[in-house]
Amino acid sequence: EAGVAQSPRYKIIEKRQSVAFWCNPISGHATLYWYQQILGQGPKLLIQFQNNGVVDDSQLPKDRFSAERLKGVDSTLKIQPAKLEDSAVYLCASSSYRDPYEQYFGPGTRLTVT
Amino acid sequence: QKEVEQDPGPLSVPEGAIVSLNCTYSNSAFQYFMWYRQYSRKGPELLMYTYSSGNKEDGRFTAQVDKSSKYISLFIRDSQPSDSATYLCAMRRETSGSRLTFGEGTQLTVNP
Numbered sequence: 001e002a003g004v005a006q007s008p009r010y011k012i013i014e015k016r017q018s019v020a021f022w023c024n025p026i027s028g029h030a031t032l033y034w035y036q037q038i039l040g041q042g043p044k045l046l047i048q049f050q051n052n053g054v055v056d057d058s059q060l061p062k063d064r065f066s067a068e069r070l071k072g073v074d075s076t077l078k079i080q081p082a083k084l085e086d087s088a089v090y091l092c093a094s095s096s097y098r099d100p101y102e103q104y105f106g107p108g109t110r111l112t113v114t
Numbered sequence: 115q116k117e118v119e120q121d122p123g124p125l126s127v128p129e130g131a132i133v134s135l136n137c138t139y140s141n142s143a144f145q146y147f148m149w150y151r152q153y154s155r156k157g158p159e160l161l162m163y164t165y166s167s168g169n170k171e172d173g174r175f176t177a178q179v180d181k182s183s184k185y186i187s188l189f190i191r192d193s194q195p196s197d198s199a200t201y202l203c204a205m206r207r208e209t210s211g212s213r214l215t216f217g218e219g220t221q222l223t224v225n226p
Contacts, residue, residue: 004157040122042202042216043158055211091157101146103214105157 002026004106006092012112018080021109025074025094031055033103034067034077035091043091049075082113117141120203120217129226133190137203137217140184144205144215147179149188152200152219161188161201193224 005024013019025032030051035043046065048056051072060067069075079086089110093103120137127133146165150158164170167181176189190197203217
């Protein structure tokens with residue numbers, strides 16, 4: 001079974017630029033999550049999708065962050081404009097109906113904002 | 115005050131040692147408790163999860179939950195160099211779809 005795929009793996013941008021990250025979850029997983037992990041901290045949930053609907057986006061900075069999951073499969077997270085404090089690893093995870101308590105994480109995208 | 119507190123370490127032990135990793139939490143609504151392992155430049159992977167209070171054992175790993183004290187632990191017996199990683203505790207409420215709240219992680223190094 002293929003794992004959660006993310007791209008790019010690394011991205012360096014200047015502040016005020018925009019950036020997008022892509023995630024393809026494990027086949028058949030209905031729930032998809034985007035997390036932000038700042039160096040030395042645990043992951044923080046940004047947004048959770050159930051199929052293509054948003055379940056929880058309470059911690060998403062909506063003035064600059066947006067996410068979509070068209071057709072309930074892969075997803076894109078966008079930051080526009082980026083700030084220095086957005087430097088972090090952005091992790092995507094997915095889980096199935098059968099075992100909703102186990103989230104499978106991708107390798108993450110490491111973003112550096114200069 | 116953070117909902118979940120975890121000793122960040124780092125923790126360095128010799129091979130074969132027993133390792134104890136701990137988290138405390140403040141939200142009494144948390145019912146599911148997880149431990150994730152994260153190798154450098156990788157995503158976290160689930161080691162164990164426990165519902166409510168009690169112990170759970172899986173090979174060299176034992177998870178303990180004490181809800182009365184709001185305290186959870188992960189014990190690693192006969193630690194191996196391959197156990198060197200960051201260990202993250204995480205927890206969630208019982209409500210379907212509720213989010214995971216992670217601790218900051220403890221970096222563990224097991225020296226051969």
